Amino acid sequence: MAKQLGFYIESAMCSGCNACVVACKDKNGLDDGRSFRRVHEVHGGGFAPSGQGYINNVFAYTMSISCNHCDDPICVKNCPTTAMAKRAEDGVVFVDRTKCIGCGYCAWSCPYGAPQLDKAAGQMSKCDFCIDLQAKGDDPVCVATCPLNAIKYGDITELRAKYGTLADAKGLPPSSMTKPNLVIKPHTGA
Numbered sequence: 001m002a003k004q005l006g007f008y009i010e011s012a013m014c015s016g017c018n019a020c021v022v023a024c025k026d027k028n029g030l031d032d033g034r035s036f037r038r039v040h041e042v043h044g045g046g047f048a049p050s051g052q053g054y055i056n057n058v059f060a061y062t063m064s065i066s067c068n069h070c071d072d073p074i075c076v077k078n079c080p081t082t083a084m085a086k087r088a089e090d091g092v093v094f095v096d097r098t099k100c101i102g103c104g105y106c107a108w109s110c111p112y113g114a115p116q117l118d119k120a121a122g123q124m125s126k127c128d129f130c131i132d133l134q135a136k137g138d139d140p141v142c143v144a145t146c147p148l149n150a151i152k153y154g155d156i157t158e159l160r161a162k163y164g165t166l167a168d169a170k171g172l173p174p175s176s177m178t179k180p181n182l183v184i185k186p187h188t189g190a
């Protein structure tokens with residue numbers, strides 16, 4: 001593979017504004033039931049007894065997640081028609097609509113909830129990394145829209161060299177399941 005695209009998510013910068021979600025829905029013409037990018041709200045902790053009083057370790061944060069164009073994409077493995085495919089040139093996982101029968105196996109398989117049924121078309125749909133915009137030299141719309149620069153993208157080797165290799169955080173499935181091309185800078189509560 002020439003390169004592998006991935007996302008870098010700086011959770012501590014994410015304000016939960018959902019601008020990325022709305023921009024993605026607008027760009028892809030998504031109906032009410034579909035969001036290729038979603039902002040997860042994670043919270044936990046509490047007031048724990050300590051000595052004569054209590055310690056407050058409450059935390060809450062938001063994290064924007066989409067398809068992670070995984071190295072071990074179980075959606076591709078479980079697609080019965082080979083409609084779900086991974087591009088050789090950049091590792092983008094996409095739906096080939098000439099082959100998709102809308103069976104939903106990819107949606108059932110993906111631990112990130114990335115593939116979603118386009119009810120009108122009777123076919124599956126998902127984040128395609130805005131390959132049409134990238135072909136024109138533009139950034140994916142989620143990256144371009146985030147007002148706090150919480151989402152970046154690029155060759156995953158370069159992202160990992162710059163930001164580290166963490167792809168696990170509270171609220172996400174273990175990265176060992178599909179080997180996502182994702183780097184997370186977690187919030188301190190993650």
Ligand code: SF4
Pocket residue numbers: 066067068069070072073074075076093109110111112113114115126178180
């Ligand atoms: Fe497939 Fe889900 Fe990984 Fe995307 S996040 S490549 S849909 S397994």
